[in-house]
Amino acid sequence: MFTFANRHFSLSATLTIGFVAVILLGTLLLTLPISTAHGIQSSFITALFTATSATCVTGLTLVETSTYWSFFGQFVIMMLSEIGGLGFMTFMVLMFTSSRRKLRLSTQLLAQESLNLQHLSQIKLVKMIVGLSLGIQGIGAILLSFNFYPKYGLLKSIWFGIFHSVSAYCNAGFSLFNNSIAEFQNNTYVLVILGLLILSGSVGFLVWRDLLTYHKRHHLSLHTKLSIRTGFIILVGSIALYTLTEEGFSNISPHTSIFHKIVNILFMAVTPRTAGLVTFDYTHLSMAGIFLTMILMFIGGTPGSTAGGIKSTTIGLLAIQTWATLRGHHDVNFSGRRFPRENIYRALTLVIVAFLIISIATFVLCMTQPLAQKMGVEYIIFEVLAAFGTTGISLGLTTHLTLFGKIIIMLMMFIGRVGIFNVMYTALNAKNHQSDIRYPEEGVLIG
Amino acid sequence: MFTFANRHFSLSATLTIGFVAVILLGTLLLTLPISTAHGIQSSFITALFTATSATCVTGLTLVETSTYWSFFGQFVIMMLSEIGGLGFMTFMVLMFTSSRRKLRLSTQLLAQESLNLQHLSQIKLVKMIVGLSLGIQGIGAILLSFNFYPKYGLLKSIWFGIFHSVSAYCNAGFSLFNNSIAEFQNNTYVLVILGLLILSGSVGFLVWRDLLTYHKRHHLSLHTKLSIRTGFIILVGSIALYTLTEEGFSNISPHTSIFHKIVNILFMAVTPRTAGLVTFDYTHLSMAGIFLTMILMFIGGTPGSTAGGIKSTTIGLLAIQTWATLRGHHDVNFSGRRFPRENIYRALTLVIVAFLIISIATFVLCMTQPLAQKMGVEYIIFEVLAAFGTTGISLGLTTHLTLFGKIIIMLMMFIGRVGIFNVMYTALNAKNHQSDIRYPEEGVLIG
Numbered sequence: 097m098f099t100f101a102n103r104h105f106s107l108s109a110t111l112t113i114g115f116v117a118v119i120l121l122g123t124l125l126l127t128l129p130i131s132t133a134h135g136i137q138s139s140f141i142t143a144l145f146t147a148t149s150a151t152c153v154t155g156l157t158l159v160e161t162s163t164y165w166s167f168f169g170q171f172v173i174m175m176l177s178e179i180g181g182l183g184f185m186t187f188m189v190l191m192f193t194s195s196r197r198k199l200r201l202s203t204q205l206l207a208q209e210s211l212n213l214q215h216l217s218q219i220k221l222v223k224m225i226v227g228l229s230l231g232i233q234g235i236g237a238i239l240l241s242f243n244f245y246p247k248y249g250l251l252k253s254i255w256f257g258i259f260h261s262v263s264a265y266c267n268a269g270f271s272l273f274n275n276s277i278a279e280f281q282n283n284t285y286v287l288v289i290l291g292l293l294i295l296s297g298s299v300g301f302l303v304w305r306d307l308l309t310y311h312k313r314h315h316l317s318l319h320t321k322l323s324i325r326t327g328f329i330i331l332v333g334s335i336a337l338y339t340l341t342e343e344g345f346s347n348i349s350p351h352t353s354i355f356h357k358i359v360n361i362l363f364m365a366v367t368p369r370t371a372g373l374v375t376f377d378y379t380h381l382s383m384a385g386i387f388l389t390m391i392l393m394f395i396g397g398t399p400g401s402t403a404g405g406i407k408s409t410t411i412g413l414l415a416i417q418t419w420a421t422l423r424g425h426h427d428v429n430f431s432g433r434r435f436p437r438e439n440i441y442r443a444l445t446l447v448i449v450a451f452l453i454i455s456i457a458t459f460v461l462c463m464t465q466p467l468a469q470k471m472g473v474e475y476i477i478f479e480v481l482a483a484f485g486t487t488g489i490s491l492g493l494t495t496h497l498t499l500f501g502k503i504i505i506m507l508m509m510f511i512g513r514v515g516i517f518n519v520m521y522t523a524l525n526a527k528n529h530q531s532d533i534r535y536p537e538e539g540v541l542i543g
Numbered sequence: 544m545f546t547f548a549n550r551h552f553s554l555s556a557t558l559t560i561g562f563v564a565v566i567l568l569g570t571l572l573l574t575l576p577i578s579t580a581h582g583i584q585s586s587f588i589t590a591l592f593t594a595t596s597a598t599c600v601t602g603l604t605l606v607e608t609s610t611y612w613s614f615f616g617q618f619v620i621m622m623l624s625e626i627g628g629l630g631f632m633t634f635m636v637l638m639f640t641s642s643r644r645k646l647r648l649s650t651q652l653l654a655q656e657s658l659n660l661q662h663l664s665q666i667k668l669v670k671m672i673v674g675l676s677l678g679i680q681g682i683g684a685i686l687l688s689f690n691f692y693p694k695y696g697l698l699k700s701i702w703f704g705i706f707h708s709v710s711a712y713c714n715a716g717f718s719l720f721n722n723s724i725a726e727f728q729n730n731t732y733v734l735v736i737l738g739l740l741i742l743s744g745s746v747g748f749l750v751w752r753d754l755l756t757y758h759k760r761h762h763l764s765l766h767t768k769l770s771i772r773t774g775f776i777i778l779v780g781s782i783a784l785y786t787l788t789e790e791g792f793s794n795i796s797p798h799t800s801i802f803h804k805i806v807n808i809l810f811m812a813v814t815p816r817t818a819g820l821v822t823f824d825y826t827h828l829s830m831a832g833i834f835l836t837m838i839l840m841f842i843g844g845t846p847g848s849t850a851g852g853i854k855s856t857t858i859g860l861l862a863i864q865t866w867a868t869l870r871g872h873h874d875v876n877f878s879g880r881r882f883p884r885e886n887i888y889r890a891l892t893l894v895i896v897a898f899l900i901i902s903i904a905t906f907v908l909c910m911t912q913p914l915a916q917k918m919g920v921e922y923i924i925f926e927v928l929a930a931f932g933t934t935g936i937s938l939g940l941t942t943h944l945t946l947f948g949k950i951i952i953m954l955m956m957f958i959g960r961v962g963i964f965n966v967m968y969t970a971l972n973a974k975n976h977q978s979d980i981r982y983p984e985e986g987v988l989i990g
């Protein structure tokens with residue numbers, strides 16, 4: 097037990113420290129004069145912010161990626177995104193399969209599997225995830241390049257294809273065009289490919305494993321069932337609500353054809369959960385649309401994927417628990433399974449800590465960040481949530497951030513990506529100590 | 544078991560329906576021409592909104608209480624506040640002592656008590672609470688009247704004393720002066736009395752019982768310990784943070800003496816949790832101060848008191864649970880006691896549902912509420928939280944609300960006061976059915 101706890105601590109710490117190391121290496125590379133388009137040395141804070149944003153697959157930028165950075169600089173950004181996205185995913189496999197402490201559930205999953213069928217070894221699973229991810233990104237890059245070719249020529253279209261395929265799959269949110277991907281607002285082909293890449297990257301390794309081995313195992317884990325169900329509900333819900341708030345995209349672009357409006361609404365519903373590529377300026381969104389986007393960024397995507405936020409399964413689990421409590425049920429059940437108490441406590445802890453961190457960041461920015469005339473408090477909250485959700489959509493505050501503000505936003509991106517638990521476990525050096533003394537129960541009045 | 548569940552349902556329903564009945568009766572009285580200062584009939588929606596705001600001890604107003612309503616109308620408002628505040632408190636005693644289903648903990652509390660010492664009967668406790676409350680309000684009224692006498696003469700000063708003592712103790716937030724109690728910004732005597740009345744009303748009946756019987760029982764319940772501890776931390780925290788955000792009140796009123804600045808900061812820290820009497824226009828607050836006030840309104844006061852919001856014990860419980868989970872502890876302990884799982888699940892449910900309701904209300908208002916030029920989205924969120932926390936401070940949106948907006952804010956006040964669980968139990972007609980089938984446990988990946 098003790099060794100498992102220790103092992104988990106060391107995994108959390110390795111992940112956290114590993115991310116710091118990658119970010120610092122990226123910063124070093126980006127401060128080289130060779131990294132900028134004009135061969136001048138970038139300021140340390142710009143390099144650090146960009147490296148953090150890339151590694152944490154967020155996409156908030158202080159400078160235009162297309163014009164400020166050289167090819168080398170852009171290549172560094174792409175590699176950082178790939179390490180941040182794919183590296184994190186494979187690391188989570190390691191964590192999931194080795195650590196008993198973190199996932200008591202994993203033992204159950206594995207137990208079931210070894211009973212029913214051949215279970216995948218750790219190495220095999222990592223290989224499968226990496227192979228699949230690179231394969232999908234490769235196909236995406238080729239398909240995108242075809243479309244870019246007529247306008248950008250051979251070399252540039254290949255480069256753009258690769259960069260945006262990686263950026264979309266890793267949900268990094270970086271773009272080499274002006275204003276994210278606004279110029280493709282009416283290009284259904286590109287939007288569909290990017291949308292599929294985003295979705296592929298955001299389902300997470302556990303879901304991929306279950307789907308890929310389903311023909312052999314005929315079994316989906318509870319995690320996969322809950323992820324898919326929650327993701328589907330959130331997606332359909334956001335399509336419906338964005339259609340409502342933006343009057344079917346007419347608010348944003350009245351003269352677009354109905355078909356393109358539908359495509360853009362679909363893309364809009366996919367991107368805030370963590371992708372960050374946008375087809376228009378989000379300051380044109382209605383107030384209700386901005387509020388909805390904030391909620392979606394807070395939720396984020398599936399755990400073990402390229403997503404940030406508190407994660408869709410957390411919301412799904414809490415929704416099921418809430419409903420059970422309101423109905424007076426004692427157990428929290430879903431799809432013929434009962435959730436362990438620890439699972440619910442972890443979800444609860446995650447939400448509370450996330451809420452606390454977001455509140456503190458917002459409060460501190462409110463106190464320290466001067467705002468331009470037209471900007472309200474929503475600019476700050478949106479920016480904080482975009483960083484925490486590693487979504488990277490901004491209402492335009494990023495370039496106005498003070499040094500202090502930049503540090504806060506970098507911290508939010510880091511926590512959003514590495515995960516509250518990993519950061520906290522590392523910071524608190526937590527062990528799973530069951531206290532010897534157990535106190536008698538006594539409750540308090542609630543609500 | 545079944546009867547207890549039924550009994551609890553009937554209590555929740557009685558409370559919910561009772562509040563509706565009181566509000567409707569109040570509305571009827573306020574639509575009488577005798578209720579308005581000019582003897583004209585008030586519109587139905589104005590009467591309904593005012594009756595809801597008074598009964599739910601919120602204090603949001605569409606019209607100036609001092610000039611729009613007659614003495615009779617103001618008397619109705621005061622009586623509605625008293626029923627909403629004190630009536631609710633005594634009803635909670637009934638609920639607490641009779642219902643086994645809602646408070647499994649109550650059995651434990653009672654068991655302990657009957658072991659250790661003579662426990663208070665239900666009737667005795669109700670009598671004690673009512674007597675104490677009326678006593679405190681009486682003293683408050685006399686003390687306030689003394690101060691009002693030189694300016695307002697005998698009759699008016701007595702009336703103002705009674706009205707504001709009731710309004711403060713019941714945390715109703717109504718005032719017969721212009722701009723709430725702004726004219727007393729430099730009147731320490733009045734602010735201290737009002738502050739003490741507010742605090743007395745917001746500690747809740749369980750804390751009062753424990754404190755009043757301490758000389759005999761030498762025992763504080765876990766609830767009382769947690770309430771006092773949490774309340775103290777929140778109070779000290781908000782004093783410190785308001786001092787910081789408002790630069791020691793200099794932001795709001797630069798020429799006030801230091802002593803009066805301190806008194807105003809103290810009053811500011813007390814009022815948002817549920818009272819709603821304010822010494823200045825909250826639009827002058829800094830952005831960080833507004834954000835802090837929102838958080839405090841969301842939290843609210845102690846359960847079983849005149850407070851709204853999700854309640855201080857909920858926050859305290861969740862904070863302790865979160866810390867325990869992060870430290871890897873299995874049990875959630877406080878002061879030599881372990882919290883039952885159900886208690887934590889209830890707290891969790893409360894926060895999730897509150898968050899959901901607030902989000903929906905904000906979203907719908909964002910979609911339907913036209914805003915004046917200078918108003919940002921914070922005007923909407925602030926208004927929703929002021930209603931849910933039954934705090935009643937407004938940035939000025941109340942009088943601009945559309946009919947639809949008024950209905951939403953009324954619903955928020957109602958839910959904030961009657962309580963999410965009571966409203967939900969009534970709406971869902973929930974029973975405590977332990978299902979016969981118990982499923983095997985399986986967890987999902989979180990965060």
Ligand SMILES: [K+]
Binds near residue numbers: 153154372486487488
């Ligand atoms: K992103």
Ligand SMILES: [K+]
Binds near residue numbers: 600
């Ligand atoms: K109030």
